[in-house]
Amino acid sequence: MPADSSVARRAPGLEPLFIAAYALFGFRLGARSIGDNSMFVHLRTGMDMVRNGAIPRRDPYSFTAHGHPWVVQSWLPEWTYGLAHDLGGYRLVVVEQAVVMAFLALMLGLLARAGTPLRTALAAGIAVGAGAAYWVPRPLMFGLVCLALTVLVVEKRWSRWWLVPIMWVWVCSHGSFVLGAAWIGFRGVGETIDTKAWPQESFRYAIAMAVGLVVSAINPLGPKLLTFALTVQKKQSVFKTIVEWHSPNFQTAAGEFTLVFVVVALLVLLRRGVGWFDSIPVLAFIAMGLVAQRNLPLAAVVMAPALGRAMSPAQDRPASAGRDPSIVNSAMVLLLVLAFAIFTIGIYREAPLDLKSYPIAAIDFLEQSGLRGPTHRVVQQDVVGCFFDLRFGTKARVFVDDRYDMFPLSVANDYASLLKGQPDSLQILDRRHVDVVLWDKSLPLVTTLQATGKWRQAYKKGDWVVLSRS
Numbered sequence: 001m002p003a004d005s006s007v008a009r010r011a012p013g014l015e016p017l018f019i020a021a022y023a024l025f026g027f028r029l030g031a032r033s034i035g036d037n038s039m040f041v042h043l044r045t046g047m048d049m050v051r052n053g054a055i056p057r058r059d060p061y062s063f064t065a066h067g068h069p070w071v072v073q074s075w076l077p078e079w080t081y082g083l084a085h086d087l088g089g090y091r092l093v094v095v096e097q098a099v100v101m102a103f104l105a106l107m108l109g110l111l112a113r114a115g116t117p118l119r120t121a122l123a124a125g126i127a128v129g130a131g132a133a134y135w136v137p138r139p140l141m142f143g144l145v146c147l148a149l150t151v152l153v154v155e156k157r158w159s160r161w162w163l164v165p166i167m168w169v170w171v172c173s174h175g176s177f178v179l180g181a182a183w184i185g186f187r188g189v190g191e192t193i194d195t196k197a198w199p200q201e202s203f204r205y206a207i208a209m210a211v212g213l214v215v216s217a218i219n220p221l222g223p224k225l226l227t228f229a230l231t232v233q234k235k236q237s238v239f240k241t242i243v244e245w246h247s248p249n250f251q252t253a254a255g256e257f258t259l260v261f262v263v264v265a266l267l268v269l270l271r272r273g274v275g276w277f278d279s280i281p282v283l284a285f286i287a288m289g290l291v292a293q294r295n296l297p298l299a300a301v302v303m304a305p306a307l308g309r310a311m312s313p314a315q316d317r318p319a320s321a322g323r324d325p326s327i328v329n330s331a332m333v334l335l336l337v338l339a340f341a342i343f344t345i346g347i348y349r350e351a352p353l354d355l356k357s358y359p360i361a362a363i364d365f366l367e368q369s370g371l372r373g374p375t376h377r378v379v380q381q382d383v384v385g386c387f388f389d390l391r392f393g394t395k396a397r398v399f400v401d402d403r404y405d406m407f408p409l410s411v412a413n414d415y416a417s418l419l420k421g422q423p424d425s426l427q428i429l430d431r432r433h434v435d436v437v438l439w440d441k442s443l444p445l446v447t448t449l450q451a452t453g454k455w456r457q458a459y460k461k462g463d464w465v466v467l468s469r470s
Helices: 003-010 014-030 038-054 077-109 117-134 142-153 160-171 177-195 199-214 222-234 253-272 276-293 292-311 324-348 361-370 382-395 411-419 425-430 444-450
Strands: 378-380 436-440 455-461 462-467
Touching: 014 077, 038 077, 038 361, 038 382, 077 142, 077 292, 117 292, 142 160, 142 177, 142 199, 142 276, 160 199, 177 199, 177 276, 177 292, 199 222, 222 444, 253 276, 253 292, 253 436, 276 292, 361 382, 361 436, 361 455, 361 462, 378 382, 382 455, 411 425, 411 444, 425 444, 436 444, 444 455, 444 462
Parallel strands: 378 436
Antiparallel strands: 436 462, 455 462
């Protein structure tokens, strides 16, 4: 065999290289400073888990619900955050997030394979673009990876029993595991319409998924993780105040970016045509994404294989003859490796935490003036409360953070009244024995307190003000 033919055979194909390029994009997306307030709580919880060798069972961070039962739904990702922090500080946590997002992008590329490099690149690009704006460093990323693995197992017709460990990890990571069961159900309905018979394939995998859910009850927190969806249902009025549970705002940059790719995906699927077992899950998940924006990245995972099938050529085309791709492909490999090295170095050049939107100076003032001591009760907005958790741990003594599944409804309702500056705000502060307020100066609560003459302004800088009882 000629030497040049051997080299060409060893050279990586363009299709895998395009998929690797999307994985690199995912890595770059995750290799950013962490500024997400929810991630701060997950980080602190993981750090405490590794330090204490146990999962918290009761709230250690607030004074409004201290000791209240707390089911740590995402204990497995949080444990990995804590372990990464213990081994390499916040920067290693950033590396972990980069790897998770790279793996998710890789999965989407594999799901969207269309048979030719260009078609695969387009299908994967649409799927990644439809969800990437909502990829944030949270346990949700573990849920997205588990959904992608679930779809991959079914698409490739691998052993259905792979779904058992996948479901266990999913249940221990994020409450979106319920939507995995929904996906196989939607697929089964579509399969029934397409074949006009019992959906044998979907049913086989659904049985394995059900076994996985049963096995998932064997975890450090027990069956409580499986009933997390009921907690959300009971506190539906509270969750409606959280942005990620709102319908997406397509007037924001993230919303506009996502909308473009979702519309393109629908146009491709309509024009090229796909079966009902593709159409029904895609339409159902897009509908759920329009109800709550947190479901949009899940919809992007579901549409990846549908896009790959829709964009695949009608028949195989013969490969080009007399063309040695080794030089071009090898150059692409070198570029990918170089970009990966640059992105990795960038992680260690930037600050691992992005704190620009947090009142660091005001919090430092509270510390230096003694207004955050054990004899004081500070009320702050939930976003700031998350940073308190990360910085002070069990000494945070927050009024509220974003763990609305844990806080009693009375606390969530009191916080909603304070946030809106309602007439009962003063009574709430009295009843909760609050004597210090760290608040956004543009919100009505600040004006209300200043008008009483019973609160003095102790600090004001930028957007933030500290008020204490006279």
